[in-house]
Amino acid sequence: MSDLKIKVRDLRKSFGPKKVLNGIDLDVPRGESLVVIGGSGTGKSVLIKCILGLMEPDSGSIEIDGQEVVGMKASEREEIMRKFGMLFQGSALFDSLPVWENVAFGLIAGRGMGRKAAKDVALRKLAAVGLGPEVGELFPAELSGGMQKRVSLARAIAAEPEIIFFDEPTTGLDPIMAQVINELIVKCVKSLGATALSITHDMHSLRAIADKAAMIYEGRIIWEGDARDIDRTGNAHVEQFVQGRSEGPIRMPVRPL
Amino acid sequence: MAGEMATRILQPIGRTFLAGLESAGRLALFTLQSVMHCLVPPIYPRLIVRQMIEIGFYSLPVVGMTAVFTGMVLVLQTYVAVSRLNAESTIPYVVVISLTRELGPVLAGLMLAGRVGAAMAAEIGTMRVTEQIDALRTLSTNPFKYLIAPRLIAAILMLPVLVAIADIIGVFGGYLVSVYRLDFSPAIYLKNTVDFVETIDIVSGLVKAAAFGFIVALMGTYSGFHSRGGAQGVGKATTDAVVSASILILAANFIITGLFFTR
Numbered sequence: 001m002s003d004l005k006i007k008v009r010d011l012r013k014s015f016g017p018k019k020v021l022n023g024i025d026l027d028v029p030r031g032e033s034l035v036v037i038g039g040s041g042t043g044k045s046v047l048i049k050c051i052l053g054l055m056e057p058d059s060g061s062i063e064i065d066g067q068e069v070v071g072m073k074a075s076e077r078e079e080i081m082r083k084f085g086m087l088f089q090g091s092a093l094f095d096s097l098p099v100w101e102n103v104a105f106g107l108i109a110g111r112g113m114g115r116k117a118a119k120d121v122a123l124r125k126l127a128a129v130g131l132g133p134e135v136g137e138l139f140p141a142e143l144s145g146g147m148q149k150r151v152s153l154a155r156a157i158a159a160e161p162e163i164i165f166f167d168e169p170t171t172g173l174d175p176i177m178a179q180v181i182n183e184l185i186v187k188c189v190k191s192l193g194a195t196a197l198s199i200t201h202d203m204h205s206l207r208a209i210a211d212k213a214a215m216i217y218e219g220r221i222i223w224e225g226d227a228r229d230i231d232r233t234g235n236a237h238v239e240q241f242v243q244g245r246s247e248g249p250i251r252m253p254v255r256p257l
Numbered sequence: 258m259a260g261e262m263a264t265r266i267l268q269p270i271g272r273t274f275l276a277g278l279e280s281a282g283r284l285a286l287f288t289l290q291s292v293m294h295c296l297v298p299p300i301y302p303r304l305i306v307r308q309m310i311e312i313g314f315y316s317l318p319v320v321g322m323t324a325v326f327t328g329m330v331l332v333l334q335t336y337v338a339v340s341r342l343n344a345e346s347t348i349p350y351v352v353v354i355s356l357t358r359e360l361g362p363v364l365a366g367l368m369l370a371g372r373v374g375a376a377m378a379a380e381i382g383t384m385r386v387t388e389q390i391d392a393l394r395t396l397s398t399n400p401f402k403y404l405i406a407p408r409l410i411a412a413i414l415m416l417p418v419l420v421a422i423a424d425i426i427g428v429f430g431g432y433l434v435s436v437y438r439l440d441f442s443p444a445i446y447l448k449n450t451v452d453f454v455e456t457i458d459i460v461s462g463l464v465k466a467a468a469f470g471f472i473v474a475l476m477g478t479y480s481g482f483h484s485r486g487g488a489q490g491v492g493k494a495t496t497d498a499v500v501s502a503s504i505l506i507l508a509a510n511f512i513i514t515g516l517f518f519t520r
Contacts, residue, residue, distance in 0.1 A: 159396075
């Protein structure tokens with residue numbers, strides 16, 4: 001079996017005249033955590049949605065475990081989906097369901113598990129992210145942002161997926177809670193032995209959770225390598241982004257004050 | 258010069274025409290997919306029952322109030338017209354046929370477009386913009402099966418029930434005004450109502466109700482499912498759901514009436 005869990009080649013996606021993905025090549029090795037960094041509007045979310053199958057690319061290839069998924073039939077796609085877990089940027093919890101049912105949702109609705117057994121699993125997963133059983137009976141609107149992220153993480157790992165996607169996992173959290181989430185992500189991914197693909201513009205998050213890193217700019221991967229090398233890439237775009245400088249090759253489309 | 262001007266005039270017309278075709282195609286595909294997912298397992302009975310309660314039980318007060326006042330007004334208006342011809346005995350017939358064939362299903366459909374269709378569009382639209390629909394997909398759950406099919410099935414089943422109840426309440430409203438305001442004999446009013454009404458009157462009304470239930474749920478879910486942007490997008494989806502369902506209900510009413518009663 002190939003050592004690549006996810007293999008992306010020449011992936012392209014446009015919205016009208018705007019080319020959002022302009023020939024992406026990306027490899028995610030089995031059991032490793034790859035973090036893709038990039039500014040807002042550079043195509044990070046579109047990339048992850050194409051890999052997840054939530055969006056159809058215009059052209060290119062995406063292989064999961066060596067199996068081509070672009071243009072796959074819906075029924076086959078649902079099978080592939082079972083390998084995935086996803087933590088959404090805004091948590092995307094179902095606000096009409098209590099927390100435990102959110103966590104158990106994939107087990108009950110997606111895999112036909114009984115409600116009682118699924119609730120037991122959900123409470124165990126909530127405990128794994130540091131939340132007590134009493135939280136299971138609350139509704140998402142009653143939780144803080146950090147707790148919602150933890151519930152979303154518990155939901156992402158509930159079905160013990162092979163690949164977990166993290167979309168801006170620490171956005172909107174205070175630094176301490178962001179670090180708690182980062183540590184939980186590392187713990188959960190390692191304990192499952194899963195492969196992880198994250199997108200973020202939070203450098204603290206990258207340093208905490210990444211084995212490998214890549215940078216996307218203008219719809220292309222302009223650098224990829226070991227996450228420990230992120231501060232010495234020799235790439236002017238990456239250096240500007242990592243150091244958070246306004247001056248450099250990356251120009252923001254804003255008028256000067 | 259003239260060519261340029263013609264292009265400038267024709268371009269927006271063409272663009273609007275193409276956009277209209279695209280919307281019609283998208284709605285047709287959505288309808289086909291929704292109907293297919295209503296028929297093919299897995300089906301979620303818990304969600305269907307929940308929607309039946311939401312659509313049927315919680316709409317009873319608004320549909321009941323609409324029916325009772327419509328029945329009352331029908332009697333008052335009909336009385337003005339028929340008393341000039343000394344044909345007051347036809348009032349129960351006019352009331353029952355108007356309610357069962359037309360006013361019951363149409364008014365219930367329009368009230369539900371406002372109450373239920375708008376709620377569906379707002380709920381599903383919010384789920385769309387907060388990525389909850391994407392989350393459903395990542396949890397191996399088809400949103401058509403989980404969100405759309407239960408609402409369609411529940412609306413198709415519950416609107417005929419609501420209309421049947423509305424018919425009875427509407428006739429009762431007419432009875433109240435006839436008996437207590439216009440001094441009709443209660444027994445004769447009820448006897449005339451029962452004697453005059455035919456099976457086709459009731460059946461046609463219930464068939465219309467099922468069709469209107471389908472339209473309300475379809476437009477509510479379609480508008481929500483395709484909403485874009487944030488709060489503004491959800492607001493627009495809600496408006497679209499109510500307006501499009503209302504227009505389609507009136508158009509479908511004309512077509513179904515033609516199918517049942519044109520000889």
